[in-house]
Amino acid sequence: MRIEVRLFAQARERVGSANARLELPDGSRVADALTLLEQVYPALAELRPHLALAIDGTLARGSDALADGNELSLLPPVSGG
Amino acid sequence: MRIEVRLFAQARERVGSANARLELPDGSRVADALTLLEQVYPALAELRPHLALAIDGTLARGSDALADGNELSLLPPVSGG
């Protein structure tokens, strides 16, 4: 299945792009997507413990299942205001 | 001596004027001025325990001495804001 990844702030800068596309086996979970991303972009690893994640705009966990066409957002610690 | 009296809010309404002029014997104190005012305007008596007083714009007490030309202000409980 195909997953659209959106990257923000530090995550975006470490990857060098606001978007990425992943091809994952059916049955993959959020954690699998992150592991694959870290293989391609090792600079993300350091950030991983601090990332929040969202599937299609809703907060998600590493154990949540992904489905084809999902948008996965990588959300570093927030600092609005 | 002559004292100019300024009256505000309830005090003004009870007297029916924002200003009054008193003639007092030399050596008179603020309390003497109030006593004279109450004789002329008995409606002030009820207000007296709640009044703050000022001589020439500075808060004063009943025991403070008056001098010719002083401005005595009668200040009911305040409610700004």
Place this chain on the structure above:
Amino acid sequence: MAELTHAPIDVAPLLAAAARPECGAVNLFLGTTRDHHEGRSVLRLEYEAHEGMALAALRVLEDEARTRFELAHVVVVHRLGVVPVAEASVAVVVSTPHRAPAFEASRWIMDELKRRVPIWKKEHFADGGAEWVKGHVLE
């Protein structure tokens, strides 16, 4: 520096003056005329002041707040005369490097203003009555 005005309070210049490079927080509080009080319908408020003493007291308040809360900027403006429903009778603007003191200072200034400044408020009711608001004896 504090002001008294008989016209509607214009907040735009107050906010412009509060924009400070060294600050991260601006707080503007407006006290406005509410259309009801203790179950009675209010048509308008009417304010009166000992203007000289009120201005002096407001400026003392500003100075105390500036020191106590380390304000970079503080201005209090109080309107006098008739203040229609939903219009502001008082504006307090403060600027601070961090936000917590901005809230604390605004609140403190309003609390103290109601105790210390010779200004009086009369409520005019829809039922035809009018009453001076029970206030605080000036100390």
Place this chain on the structure above:
Amino acid sequence: MAELTHAPIDVAPLLAAAARPECGAVNLFLGTTRDHHEGRSVLRLEYEAHEGMALAALRVLEDEARTRFELAHVVVVHRLGVVPVAEASVAVVVSTPHRAPAFEASRWIMDELKRRVPIWKKEHFADGGAEWVKGHVLE
């Protein structure tokens, strides 16, 4: 209702909308770009958001604040992109019948906003560096 904007925040319409006959208090808080942080000179801030999630989170915040503090009116506006020194990145406006909840609600909204809303702030320093502000892990 909450808004995100890439332009300077215009507070005049926010204050006009906050003027409510049933209210006696309006509080406007502005978070502004400060020219220094931890001893370093700051040239500007730059904000980025997951706009869909940020807008949804801000609206949830407004709803929670409305209930918790019995607000008659609440609007949060957050600016994105570059915010120069002394300009506002965020505006919070609330209206309440009495003043204490106006201060409490404004403060609570700002505290929660910094924890819950996917917006990120980068500081650009005079010494040439730039850093994302250490933030809160979104929960």
